Amino acid sequence: MVIEPKVREFICTTAHPDGCRENVMRQIEYTKKLGNTEGPKKVLIIGSSTGYGLASRITATYACNASTLGIMFEKPAAPPRRTATPGWYNTKTFEEIAQADGYYAKTINGDAFSEKVKLETIDIIKKDLGKIDMVIYSLAAPRRTLGDGTVYSSTLKTVEQDFTNKSLNLKDNSISEATIHPASEEEITATVKVMGGEDWMDWMKALSEADVLEPNAETVAYSYIGPKLTYPVYYNGTIGIAKKHLYDTSLQINKDFSHKGIHAYISVNKALVTQASSAIPIVPLYMAILYKVMKDKNLHEGCIEQINRLFREKLNCGCPVVDKEGRIRLDDYEMNEDIQSQVMEYWDQVNSENINQLADMTGYWDDFYHMFGFRFDDVDYTKDVTLE
Numbered sequence: 001m002v003i004e005p006k007v008r009e010f011i012c013t014t015a016h017p018d019g020c021r022e023n024v025m026r027q028i029e030y031t032k033k034l035g036n037t038e039g040p041k042k043v044l045i046i047g048s049s050t051g052y053g054l055a056s057r058i059t060a061t062y063a064c065n066a067s068t069l070g071i072m073f074e075k076p077a078a079p080p081r082r083t084a085t086p087g088w089y090n091t092k093t094f095e096e097i098a099q100a101d102g103y104y105a106k107t108i109n110g111d112a113f114s115e116k117v118k119l120e121t122i123d124i125i126k127k128d129l130g131k132i133d134m135v136i137y138s139l140a141a142p143r144r145t146l147g148d149g150t151v152y153s154s155t156l157k158t159v160e161q162d163f164t165n166k167s168l169n170l171k172d173n174s175i176s177e178a179t180i181h182p183a184s185e186e187e188i189t190a191t192v193k194v195m196g197g198e199d200w201m202d203w204m205k206a207l208s209e210a211d212v213l214e215p216n217a218e219t220v221a222y223s224y225i226g227p228k229l230t231y232p233v234y235y236n237g238t239i240g241i242a243k244k245h246l247y248d249t250s251l252q253i254n255k256d257f258s259h260k261g262i263h264a265y266i267s268v269n270k271a272l273v274t275q276a277s278s279a280i281p282i283v284p285l286y287m288a289i290l291y292k293v294m295k296d297k298n299l300h301e302g303c304i305e306q307i308n309r310l311f312r313e314k315l316n317c318g319c320p321v322v323d324k325e326g327r328i329r330l331d332d333y334e335m336n337e338d339i340q341s342q343v344m345e346y347w348d349q350v351n352s353e354n355i356n357q358l359a360d361m362t363g364y365w366d367d368f369y370h371m372f373g374f375r376f377d378d379v380d381y382t383k384d385v386t387l388e
């Protein structure tokens with residue numbers, strides 16, 4: 001069949017295998033061009049199939065020559081009509097290319113929150129790798145099911161008060177106002193359960209008890225802070241509370257596992273269009289303006305550029321470059337005073353008429369379609385594709 005994008009607001013329900021392949025190949029090529037760097041040799045990536053996790057897997061492999069075990073939650077195609085999810089195609093391509101290049105690359109497709117997947121992971125590490133020296137925690141999940149069947153869903157809401165601001169209407173690139181309502185106590189608790197650090201800690205406990213962590217192993221979880229503008233919906237909202245829990249968990253891991261030489265870090269990354277971030281209200285307009293300003297100043301980065309900078313400049317072989325709170329700051333360019341003041345100026349002026357001058361709508365949508373394997377110049381989208 002000929003696969004076309006089917007976009008509904010912030011999600012595309014189809015994915016193109018050749019385009020996803022192109023997306024992965026470009027990230028591999030980018031990393032290879034930068035050459036090798038010192039770094040981890042056996043890496044577990046939890047959330048390895050898209051966005052920051054995929055970029056981490058590619059960078060660990062092609063910058064540090066690492067073996068990688070990935071965990072993802074993706075759907076294969078269901079012929080005759082339903083394509084696989086992009087993460088499924090990305091991973092198929094990554095494994096094919098990495099294995100052909102002589103690297104160890106295996107993936108578990110299952111629920112990272114479950115004990116079953118944790119045990120399966122430990123089994124594979126013991127059999128294939130012995131021990132690992134890095135754990136990247138890059139999950140962005142809408143829900144978490146506990147062993148007893150209780151389901152927690154994460155929400156993207158404010159806390160205590162309504163928040164009204166400009167928002168991008170993704171159907172027609174117009175600007176309107178959006179109001180985000182406050183979450184209930186239950187919603188806050190549930191968001192922390194899903195996106196906080198509890199499961200990261202469960203992973204570290206399970207890996208440590210199974211004795212599959214090298215002494216001095218490092219673990220890194222990804223977070224976001226962003227500008228004051230988005231504080232009500234992000235930093236001070238439900239997701240921000242979960243991210244504070246994730247940060248506190250990094251401190252707890254350092255405390256509980258210091259005798260084993262294990263170090264936990266939070267890396268605060270840049271706002272980028274991914275499946276997780278395009279679903280947050282108000283944030284897409286901020287990202288489109290940020291893209292414009294950062295591209296104008298030649299400072300724009302995508303996931304692969306960010307994560308290469310993490311491995312090459314910030315992790316620094318066990319002696320990471322951190323801020324006062326001990327966090328790695330990959331959002332340093334985004335939060336730069338020059339960048340933020342320009343973004344705020346454009347934010348105040350932007351409306352449906354001038355949006356294409358003040359925001360990088362082409363860049364926003366290119367990134368969005370690329371995530372699903374569409375809009376790559378060198379892919380033939382008229383070709384018949386057999387779903388497998």
Ligand code: NAD
Pocket residue numbers: 046047048049050051052053071072073074087110111112113137138139140141142222223224268269270271272273274275276277
């Ligand atoms: P993403 O949606 O691209 O990736 C999420 C990954 O998690 C995928 O590999 C998916 O398969 C996996 N996953 C989801 N649920 C799972 C489950 N139950 N079991 C196993 N795997 C599961 O998201 P992303 O934007 O790359 O986000 C990754 C992390 O980076 C998140 O913690 C996010 O908060 C953080 N971050 C994102 C941004 C941004 O702007 N995108 C900025 C800073 C930090």
